[in-house]
Amino acid sequence: MDRNYFELKDWIDETRDEPLETMGGFFDRRVDEYEDHMSHWKNHYRWMADTLPEGIGTLLDIGCGTGLELDEIFKRFPEISVTGVDISGEMLSALSEKHGDKNLKLVCCDYFVWEMGVEQYDAAISFETLHHFTIERKKGLFEKICRSIKPGGVYIECDYIASCPEIEEITFSECRRRRRRDGIADGTFVHFDTPLTLQHELEAISAGGFSKVEVLGFLPEDDHTPMIIAYK
Ligand SMILES: C[S@@+](CC[C@H](N)C(=O)[O-])C[C@H]1O[C@@H](n2cnc3c(N)ncnc32)[C@H](O)[C@@H]1O
Numbered sequence: 603m604d605r606n607y608f609e610l611k612d613w614i615d616e617t618r619d620e621p622l623e624t625m626g627g628f629f630d631r632r633v634d635e636y637e638d639h640m641s642h643w644k645n646h647y648r649w650m651a652d653t654l655p656e657g658i659g660t661l662l663d664i665g666c667g668t669g670l671e672l673d674e675i676f677k678r679f680p681e682i683s684v685t686g687v688d689i690s691g692e693m694l695s696a697l698s699e700k701h702g703d704k705n706l707k708l709v710c711c712d713y714f715v716w717e718m719g720v721e722q723y724d725a726a727i728s729f730e731t732l733h734h735f736t737i738e739r740k741k742g743l744f745e746k747i748c749r750s751i752k753p754g755g756v757y758i759e760c761d762y763i764a765s766c767p768e769i770e771e772i773t774f775s776e777c778r779r780r781r782r783r784d785g786i787a788d789g790t791f792v793h794f795d796t797p798l799t800l801q802h803e804l805e806a807i808s809a810g811g812f813s814k815v816e817v818l819g820f821l822p823e824d825d826h827t828p829m830i831i832a833y834k
Pocket residue numbers: 625626629640664665666667668669670671687688689690693711712713714728729730731791
């Protein structure tokens with residue numbers, strides 16, 4: 603078991619009585635401090651922008667938030683047409699204020715429910731939004747994402763993973779306990795991190811129907827946030 607597990611266990615003990623917050627509510631309430639909080643991902647945002655294939659014209663960004671990854675992507679592709687989906691209206695308002703001059707369509711919706719269409723996008727991305735869901739849910743989502751990408755297109759994901767199986771187990775089990783305690787209905791998303799191991803994340807993406815899924819690696823400053831690329 604690694605060091606992250608023991609740190610996580612301490613955090614779970616310290617916060618065990620804190621009430622859960624719904625996903626949208628959590629981000630709506632924190633929009634003002636959000637970009638400062640995420641500033642340490644700067645190199646990952648740049649890496650994602652650099653990883654996108656040359657010449658793409660259409661992009662789907664699920665869980666786009668205030669668009670920190672888009673800040674970098676627009677520098678490389680100023681004319682790109684982006685569809686951003688997010689469950690938090692406040693996050694989308696901040697994005698629209700920041701990039702109102704860009705070719706940007708924003709949809710305030712749960713991306714598990716939203717109809718993504720068929721062969722609409724040259725590429726799809728997600729950054730730090732998928733570490734809250736079970737492998738079963740993700741498999742269905744990746745099928746939708748794969749369907750929405752044009753033949754030859756790519757899906758790129760940058761998100762943190764459980765660095766050992768025990769982290770996946772303890773977070774899901776603690777999340778279930780807090781949901782029961784707070785009487786949260788099935789199907790209501792809460793903001794409580796439940797990352798999958800890299801093996802399970804890759805299994806979920808592969809089940810989406812991509813022809814090849816590759817881990818591009820990690821940045822030196824972080825050993826549990828891989829960049830993953832999947833080819834349709
Ligand atoms: C940590 S933020 C990341 C935002 C952005 N990608 C970034 O890196 O700055 C996660 C975002 O995912 C959104 N999100 C989480 N679950 C979602 C869902 N089921 N449908 C749509 N958006 C969701 C949240 O509202 C939030 O804006």
